Amino acid sequence: MTEHHTDAVALIERTIAALRPLDAEAAAAAAAAMDGKVKPLRSLGDLESLAVRVAGIQGTASPTVASPAVVVCAADHGIARDGVSAYPQEVTGLMLQGFAAGTAAVGVLTAQAGARLVVADLGVVEPPQIAPGQNEVLDRRVRPGTASSLTGEAMTRAEAEQAVAHGIGLAHLLVDDGADLVGLGEMGIGNTTTASALTAALLERDPARVTGPGTGVSGDALAAKVAAVDAILRRHEDARGTWDVLARMGGLEVAALAGVILGCAERRVPVLLDGFITTAAALVAWRLAPVSVDAMIAATLSPEPGHAVQLEALGLEPVLRLSMRLGEGSGASLAIPVVRSAVAVLAEMGSFADLGLAEASPHA
């Protein structure tokens, strides 16, 4: 083990050991305050539960969303060369340039949400050329893309650990800069195949149930994609434990996003999951540290068939249902104003007590 690698393992162990569950006292105080607001009891529905959840995660009855951020992790997948995507592998690197230029969907949506956008390269095959004055792409490259999980192991365990440690480091960077809500995004051609394999393996589901069109494969190509996921599962059926599954199936950005979740959970910062791939990272984080699910909020429900399966396993309900299947952090960005509004209601709405009314509950 190199010194670098020993540091990565120590960081992961320290982070997981520091995780704590939802603060029940803060959540109960927020729920009581919400019940006292001038409105029919529970009339703001899920917006109320959202505020209470953020209170429980942040560990305070007065939570804030003053400085939201979205972190997009990008990497390439060896499997992309096996015909499982509607787009060629080169698109991953090209999209990184779009993130740097601010022209990609997530650039537009984070600007709308008033959120900081941070992009990290965990290992695209061709590193992007970033022009001066463009948004930075953080270099967290572990290797230039994974190997195909169909013919071998996507990466080594040490590489998976390095990627998770990078994710924890990214979370710490954001939180140290003041982030109080973090959305997840990813970019990686082929990564819905990786996410399907991870989901099928970790949740012991039939590949056909958790494999879908991704960027848009259909017909025979979709049948071939399901067969590829099936073949990945059979090739790695002797995988033992979450780390082994993650290393063998990939991907680098999925591992990093699992690290972002762990790092945010440790610092009591809520994490907005995006679509199917970020939720595969959530499954990894959950399996490495079950209590990390307490820091998660599901932003959207992707039409990718495995996403509902993942969210059910995690016990999460999506904030929004907009049939979005872009990834990139687009769904997480859109949910930020909703979470911010939930917290604002808790902070700013008047209560029956303010009006001199002791009785906030309806007639018997």
Ligand SMILES: O=C(O)c1ccc[n+]([C@@H]2O[C@H](COP(=O)([O-])O)[C@@H](O)[C@H]2O)c1
């Ligand atoms: O977030 C989702 O649910 C989602 C569903 C389908 C596709 N994507 C995006 O599309 C890419 C992966 O699709 P594919 O077909 O190349 O596996 C990757 O860059 C993801 O960001 C994302």
Ligand SMILES: Cc1cc2nc[nH]c2cc1C
């Ligand atoms: C163009 C394009 C943009 C994306 N953003 C996230 N995944 C993507 C996949 C493609 C193909």
